[in-house]
Amino acid sequence: xxxxNPRRVEFxxxxxxxxSSVAISRNAETLIAxxxxxxxxxxLADVPEQRVTVEVVQSLLGEDMDEPKPGAMGTLSFETGRSxxxxxxxxxxxTAVVERVWYEVSVSRGSSRRxxxxxxxxxxxxxPVSVS
Amino acid sequence: xTTFRGIDFFGSGPHRVVQGVRxxxxxxxxxxxxxxxxxxxxxxxxxxxDVVVTVRGRLVGATEADLWDARxxxxxxxxxxVPARRGDLVDADGRVxxxxxxxxxxxxxxxxRGRVWSVGYTATFRADVT
Numbered sequence: 268x269x270x271x272n273p274r275r276v277e278f279x280x281x282x283x284x285x286x287s288s289v290a291i292s293r294n295a296e297t298l299i300a301x302x303x304x305x306x307x308x309x310x311l312a313d314v315p316e317q318r319v320t321v322e323v324v325q326s327l328l329g330e331d332m333d334e335p336k337p338g339a340m341g342t343l344s345f346e347t348g349r350s351x352x353x354x355x356x357x358x359x360x361x362t363a364v365v366e367r368v369w370y371e372v373s374v375s376r377g378s379s380r381r382x383x384x385x386x387x388x389x390x391x392x393x394x395p396v397s398v399s
Numbered sequence: 400x401t402t403f404r405g406i407d408f409f410g411s412g413p414h415r416v417v418q419g420v421r422x423x424x425x426x427x428x429x430x431x432x433x434x435x436x437x438x439x440x441x442x443x444x445x446x447x448x449d450v451v452v453t454v455r456g457r458l459v460g461a462t463e464a465d466l467w468d469a470r471x472x473x474x475x476x477x478x479x480x481v482p483a484r485r486g487d488l489v490d491a492d493g494r495v496x497x498x499x500x501x502x503x504x505x506x507x508x509x510x511x512r513g514r515v516w517s518v519g520y521t522a523t524f525r526a527d528v529t
């Protein structure tokens with residue numbers, strides 16, 4: 268899932284401004300691949316463990332002295348819409364833990380803060396990302 | 400389809416049949432005749448080791464109950480009295496290992512809960528079990 272220029276991005280009660288993108292990636296942490304005696308090809312594949320990670324990119328207009336800390340946990344939410352005037356918006360939210368915070372500084376592109384978070388399910392079965 | 404005593408224990412998921420080591424038991428002469436001495440080198444064959452065949456695979460169920468049914472069937476087979484549970488193991492190609500007994504069932508890791516419920520296992524069969 269990719270949201271460009273999402274509106275009202277909040278994490279743990281704090282508002283994150285000038286967010287240019289929120290990318291939600293899903294990866295197989297464990298991949299089951301099984302073969303049989305019948306031939307060379309996989310006959311069973313499944314993903315019993317997966318990892319949902321979120322990367323938030325913010326444009327920075329100046330210094331950033333109050334960055335989120337790895338291990339911090341809270342609700343990450345943002346609104347998406349086709350345009351800034353689009354009345355129909357979706358709200359995406361999840362419980363997440365900050366995994367990494369880093370910066371990119373470029374003369375041509377300016378400065379940005381990137382925050383990677385790991386989404387956490389309430390019970391291990393429910394998808395940690397909800398869209399309403 | 401791989402069967403044991405005509406029963407499809409493994410058909411819920413993929414599995415492979417592995418022929419175990421076939422060898423003879425060799426005993427050094429000095430073990431048979433006492434303390435080692437200069438001309439005690441060599442060994443004596445005590446005959447063939449028992450046939451060991453394993454089935455390695457993954458039991459699969461659409462639900463937790465389905466998976467438990469497949470696991471229970473194998474675990475109950477291990478606990479049955481020996482004369483009643485001796486039988487032929489027939490693999491998917493029709494190869495027959497006669498008069499085996501299922502002597503062990505071990506799961507490789509916790510149950511995996513993905514799109515389906517599954518668990519990896521090894522089932523061990525031996526011949527000449529009384």
